[in-house]
Amino acid sequence: MTSGRTHHPALRTPLLLLVALTLTLSGTTGCSLLTDDGDSDDLEVRARYLMSQTPLVDGHNDLPWQIRKRADGDVTKLDLRQSQPELHTDIPRLRAGGLGAQFWSVFIPTSISGTEAVQTTLEQIDVVHQMARHYPDVFRIALTAKDIERAHERGLIASLIGMEGGHSINGSLQVLRMFYEAGARYMTLTHSKNTPWADSCTDEPKVGGLSPFGEKVVREMNRIGMLVDLSHVSADTMRDALRVSRAPIIFSHSSARAITDHVRDVPDDVLKILSRTDGIVMVTFVPSFVNEEVRIYGELRQAERDRLRTMHPADEQTVTSKLQSWTDQNPRPQATLSDVADHIDHINEVAGIEHIGIGSDFDGISSVPVGLEDVSRFKDLVIELLERGYSNHDVRLILGGNLLRVMKKVERVSSMMRTRP
Numbered sequence: 001m002t003s004g005r006t007h008h009p010a011l012r013t014p015l016l017l018l019v020a021l022t023l024t025l026s027g028t029t030g031c032s033l034l035t036d037d038g039d040s041d042d043l044e045v046r047a048r049y050l051m052s053q054t055p056l057v058d059g060h061n062d063l064p065w066q067i068r069k070r071a072d073g074d075v076t077k078l079d080l081r082q083s084q085p086e087l088h089t090d091i092p093r094l095r096a097g098g099l100g101a102q103f104w105s106v107f108i109p110t111s112i113s114g115t116e117a118v119q120t121t122l123e124q125i126d127v128v129h130q131m132a133r134h135y136p137d138v139f140r141i142a143l144t145a146k147d148i149e150r151a152h153e154r155g156l157i158a159s160l161i162g163m164e165g166g167h168s169i170n171g172s173l174q175v176l177r178m179f180y181e182a183g184a185r186y187m188t189l190t191h192s193k194n195t196p197w198a199d200s201c202t203d204e205p206k207v208g209g210l211s212p213f214g215e216k217v218v219r220e221m222n223r224i225g226m227l228v229d230l231s232h233v234s235a236d237t238m239r240d241a242l243r244v245s246r247a248p249i250i251f252s253h254s255s256a257r258a259i260t261d262h263v264r265d266v267p268d269d270v271l272k273i274l275s276r277t278d279g280i281v282m283v284t285f286v287p288s289f290v291n292e293e294v295r296i297y298g299e300l301r302q303a304e305r306d307r308l309r310t311m312h313p314a315d316e317q318t319v320t321s322k323l324q325s326w327t328d329q330n331p332r333p334q335a336t337l338s339d340v341a342d343h344i345d346h347i348n349e350v351a352g353i354e355h356i357g358i359g360s361d362f363d364g365i366s367s368v369p370v371g372l373e374d375v376s377r378f379k380d381l382v383i384e385l386l387e388r389g390y391s392n393h394d395v396r397l398i399l400g401g402n403l404l405r406v407m408k409k410v411e412r413v414s415s416m417m418r419t420r421p
């Protein structure tokens with residue numbers, strides 16, 4: 001759990017503090033003077049209270065890529081204080097949703113490789129630093145679990161940097177170490193394509209998991225204190241990394257494969273290993289990863305696109321218009337907030353409450369579940385969990401308590417390995 005510091009407004013005056021202390025010491029609870037928002041029947045009040053106690057940590061948001069695409073990576077050209085209806089993220093909605101900490105993804109596509117991948121990733125890291133400089137009253141760079149807690153206590157959104165794909169390091173441990181120095185605190189071992197040293201779940205398996213160099217990457221990440229992220233990797237890469245890693249690992253934006261049979265989701269046997277090794281799955285909102293009908297629909301639509309391309313080679317215009325009429329006849333089913341909560345239920349059953357987090361993938365997805373349309377809706381997920389009977393303690397673990405525990409352990413393993421390699 002996180003530190004037990006409390007910010008209850010009723011405790012601000014010394015008199016009430018004294019009353020509270022007396023009651024605590026005498027073991028009395030339920031005093032009307034000190035009605036705790038955590039016991040409120042109004043679930044929104046309770047959700048807000050819990051989010052004030054423990055930061056809601058989101059594992060993945062692609063806003064930096066949107067800033068690159070829409071504003072050439074110049075934060076001053078896209079005013080996040082204003083409503084940005086084309087995005088899932090802006091400051092008013094971040095505040096409305098109650099977000100406490102964000103791993104900003106410094107994603108770059110796998111089509112970028114070599115030294116260009118290193119440069120582009122650095123430019124993406126710069127975007128996150130620019131955000132913190134440009135909005136110092138909103139974002140603060142966080143490099144440690146303690147930094148997250150401190151930023152949250154000050155009402156700032158702790159801003160962490162997550163690299164999405166091992167292609168960013170161009171096969172160099174030196175580059176990996178320098179990304180850590182620049183602030184990166186997790187790296188997803190692959191994105192949608194294999195790296196030479198790790199298989200992706202959406203590519204043909206090549207090395208059968210991690211290569212010997214891939215194992216070295218994981219060990220070096222352990223040593224320097226960077227979280228190993230297994231979203232996007234093949235199931236064999238997951239198992240290899242879990243075997244090799246000396247610190248707990250994360251899935252920054254994945255859900256449960258037993259509920260939605262998508263390769264991006266985590267199979268039950270891996271959930272069980274995760275439970276033994278203290279890692280977490282930060283449950284994602286990607287519609288085709290959380291709803292089986294949406295997943296199957298996506299496959300059918302892709303098959304139709306492939307068929308049309310075979311029928312009309314080199315005529316992308318016809319393919320697009322025919323695919324549009326197919327889509328008109330076959331409307332896309334919708335995922336919902338409730339689907340996302342079902343994944344949380346499942347991971348709770350298989351791995352346990354201590355192995356769950358939240359990893360939206362906002363601004364990296366083109367469609368969203370009903371009820372989780374943008375960053376202002378995080379609190380609605382919290383309300384849903386309370387409605388489903390999760391206790392305050394459980395909800396705080398899911399919000400950020402689990403991630404903070406994992407991050408602290410990663411930091412401990414690192415300091416141990418740095419002093420006694």
Ligand SMILES: [Zn+2]
Nearest residue numbers: 164232253364
């Ligand atoms: Zn992703």
